[in-house]
Every structure is written in structure tokens, then in C-alpha cells.
Amino acid sequence: MLYNIDLPYPNQVTIDIINRIVKNHKEEHFTNDTIKNRNLGKNRKYELEKYYSNYNLTSVNCYIDDELSLECSKQYGDFFKSSDVGYSIVTLDNYSPHKGNSYLLPHVDRGRTASINLLLECGGDNVITTLYEQISIPEHYTTREELPAQYALPENLTEVCSSRLNLSEWTLFSTRNFHSVSNLESSRIILSITFWTEEFSSILKKYDSLLIKN
Ligand SMILES: [Fe+2]
Numbered sequence: 659m660l661y662n663i664d665l666p667y668p669n670q671v672t673i674d675i676i677n678r679i680v681k682n683h684k685e686e687h688f689t690n691d692t693i694k695n696r697n698l699g700k701n702r703k704y705e706l707e708k709y710y711s712n713y714n715l716t717s718v719n720c721y722i723d724d725e726l727s728l729e730c731s732k733q734y735g736d737f738f739k740s741s742d743v744g745y746s747i748v749t750l751d752n753y754s755p756h757k758g759n760s761y762l763l764p765h766v767d768r769g770r771t772a773s774i775n776l777l778l779e780c781g782g783d784n785v786i787t788t789l790y791e792q793i794s795i796p797e798h799y800t801t802r803e804e805l806p807a808q809y810a811l812p813e814n815l816t817e818v819c820s821s822r823l824n825l826s827e828w829t830l831f832s833t834r835n836f837h838s839v840s841n842l843e844s845s846r847i848i849l850s851i852t853f854w855t856e857e858f859s860s861i862l863k864k865y866d867s868l869l870i871k872n
Contacts, residue, residue: 767833781846790815
């Protein structure tokens with residue numbers, strides 16, 4: 659399930675930091691096409707293409723930044739009161755627009771149990787986030803740097819829900835469930851609050867007051 663969460667929009671200081679991170683990301687992306695150490699998503703994409711050559715794959719990058727962490731802790735720390743929470747910017751890119759819209763294959767995230775994402779740029783008019791039924795995952799899916807173990811093909815999974823997420827809304831979901839993003843035209847920018855270790859059922863209970871119930 660995708661849960662809407664009631665959290666404030668980032669303050670201006672945080673937005674300025676995010677803009678700096680995104681600007682650097684775009685410069686790196688568009689003017690310097692070499693593979694850099696921190697650009698893990700791009701390395702991974704090239705490795706994944708060996709396994710999934712039928713797809714125009716989305717590149718994923720995660721930026722962890724001290725200033726961002728500090729400002730987000732100031733603004734959001736009181737909501738969580740836990741050292742289990744971290745903050746990052748996640749960018750999804752269609753590196754090959756000439757091949758059509760790109761696809762972030764169903765995957766489980768490594769090293770985190772759940773996230774609350776704020777969508778800052780959609781990456782297209784019809785970008786779809788899909789969640790799949792929980793299946794048991796071998797431990798190495800989430801802990802080891804091994805490809806393509808954390809990925810799966812959609813035809814091997816059962817879809818639970820699909821949604822076109824809205825800009826400026828916070829969404830909570832279990833990153834231990836397979837999830838995918840399809841139909842990406844351009845850059846998708848996300849401020850992501852990460853739960854490193856807490857089980858999803860416990861998160862739901864603990865932060866029930868933040869859930870927006872329809
Ligand atoms: Fe993910």
C-alpha cells in the first residue's frame with residue numbers, strides 16, 4: 659500500500675540545498691558523461707543492461723548530504739524522534755530518451771525498510787509507481803552489492819496498487835516490497851526520508867497520527 663502522510667513542505671533553506679544538489683546532479687549528468695564514484699546508479703544501470711536488455715532502464719542516484727541531513731533533522735526530527743531516520747535526495751533519470759520512456763524495474767531497496775517520499779519533480783505527465791505483493795526475499799537481496807538479485811520482472815510478481823503520485827505530496831511505503839516506476843520521460847526528483855531498520859508494521863503503528871486517512 660501507498661500511504662499519504664501529513665508532513666510540512668520543506669522550508670526555504672532546505673529547498674535551496676535541494677536545488678544545489680539537483681543542479682550539481684544535472685551538471686554531472688548532462689555535461690560530464692564520465693562515470694563517477696558516487697554515481698552508482700549509472701554504473702548499476704550499465705550492469706543491469708546486461709541482464710535486462712529489452713528495457714530502456716531508468717538510472718537511479720541517491721545523494722546523501724550533510725547540510726540536507728542537518729536541515730531536515732531540524733524541520734522533521736520532532737516528528738520521528740528516532741535515530742533510525744535519514745534524509746536523501748533520490749533522482750531517477752531517463753538516460754536514453756531516444757529509446758522512449760524508461761522503466762525502473764521492480765526492485766527492493768537495499769539497506770532500508772521503508773521510505774516517506776516527497777515528489778519535487780514528476781519526470782513526466784504519466785509516471786506510474788507500482789507496488790507488488792510482499793514475497794519473501796533472501797537476505798542478500800537487501801544487504802549485498804550483487805546484481806541483479808534485488809530486481810525482478812513484473813510478470814513474476816502480483817501487483818497490489820498503482821498510482822500517479824502528485825507533486826508536493828508525501829508518500830510512505832515499504833521498500834521491502836517490490837516496487838517499480840514506469841513511463842519516465844525526464845528527471846524525477848524526490849526528497850526521501852529513510853527508515854533504516856524499523857519494521858514496516860511498527861512504523862505504521864508508531865506514526866499513525868501522520869497518516870492521512872480518506
Ligand atoms: Fe526503490
